Amino acid sequence: MTEILRIESLTAGYRGAAAIEEIGFSAKAGSVVALLGANGAGKSTLLKCIAGLMPTFSGRIWFEGRDVTGRSAIELVRAGIAYVPEGREIVTTLSVNENLTLGGLHVPKAVLEQRRELVLRLFPELVERLSSPSWQLSGGQQQMLAIGRALMAGPKVLLLDEPSLGLAPLLVQRVFNQLGELQRQFNLTVVLVEQNYRLTMRVADTAYFMRSGRIVGHHSAEELRTPEGYGKIISAYFGAAASAA
Numbered sequence: 001m002t003e004i005l006r007i008e009s010l011t012a013g014y015r016g017a018a019a020i021e022e023i024g025f026s027a028k029a030g031s032v033v034a035l036l037g038a039n040g041a042g043k044s045t046l047l048k049c050i051a052g053l054m055p056t057f058s059g060r061i062w063f064e065g066r067d068v069t070g071r072s073a074i075e076l077v078r079a080g081i082a083y084v085p086e087g088r089e090i091v092t093t094l095s096v097n098e099n100l101t102l103g104g105l106h107v108p109k110a111v112l113e114q115r116r117e118l119v120l121r122l123f124p125e126l127v128e129r130l131s132s133p134s135w136q137l138s139g140g141q142q143q144m145l146a147i148g149r150a151l152m153a154g155p156k157v158l159l160l161d162e163p164s165l166g167l168a169p170l171l172v173q174r175v176f177n178q179l180g181e182l183q184r185q186f187n188l189t190v191v192l193v194e195q196n197y198r199l200t201m202r203v204a205d206t207a208y209f210m211r212s213g214r215i216v217g218h219h220s221a222e223e224l225r226t227p228e229g230y231g232k233i234i235s236a237y238f239g240a241a242a243s244a245a
């Protein structure tokens with residue numbers, strides 16, 4: 001597998017104060033890389049930096065071997081990096097279909113239609129809701145729409161911030177199953193931020209652990225999937241309380 005994304009010594013934050021420091025990680029094409037950490041660890045900040053939504057203080061971001069540090073969010077979407085923010089942020093007054101169209105605004109019409117079909121095959125729940133305003137969707141359907149909208153841009157890398165947030169366990173399972181399917185079918189690379197550790201371990205190839213704005217360790221899926229490995233790793237990074245989650 002070739003490396004598609006590499007983050008080197010990335011430091012960034014808000015109003016001059018660092019929220020993430022000296023972050024380094026890489027993702028191979030077609031893999032799922034999880035970023036795990038407690039509230040405030042800096043996970044969303046890191047994704048926003050990779051998506052070009054906030055400036056970085058220092059460090060570099062490489063995508064497909066090119067230095068893309070400092071590129072705008074629009075340039076990065078066009079290059080193949082799509083971002084699904086925490087809390088979904090879909091335009092709720094627009095219909096499901098209008099939201100999908102927005103996601104592929106820069107894409108030629110014929111391609112747009114193909115992608116729309118693909119997204120609807122992946123999330124058939126959305127088909128009968130196409131003309132409904134998005135606020136009428138359930139939480140799970142909104143999450144599917146947010147992911148679907150990001151896929152309309154035809155990304156190579158999907159940055160997903162807490163897709164399980166606010167969803168019932170069964171829905172979380174469905175969204176994760178769909179993710180696995182996506183990754184297999186399209187060789188999509190997924191950078192997944194989650195607090196649902198157990199579910200994340202099932203889909204991730206590698207997990208990086210974040211604490212207080214820094215990466216404090218990383219482990220492969222094999223290490224994480226055995227119950228002993230999982231228990232040891234989680235309590236090492238987050239303490240005994242997290243291992244019960």
Ligand SMILES: Nc1ncnc2c1ncn2[C@@H]1O[C@H](COP(=O)(O)OP(=O)(O)OP(=O)(O)O)[C@@H](O)[C@H]1O
Binds near residue numbers: 039
């Ligand atoms: N818009 C902002 N302005 C100022 N500080 C911020 C802003 N957003 C986040 N921070 C700070 O940056 C740090 C990292 O926050 P971040 O949102 O990246 O954490 P997180 O790991 O995504 O947490 P959570 O799991 O709660 O979503 C925190 O200390 C937070 O208070």
Ligand SMILES: [Mg+2]
Binds near residue numbers: 043044045086161
């Ligand atoms: Mg966050």
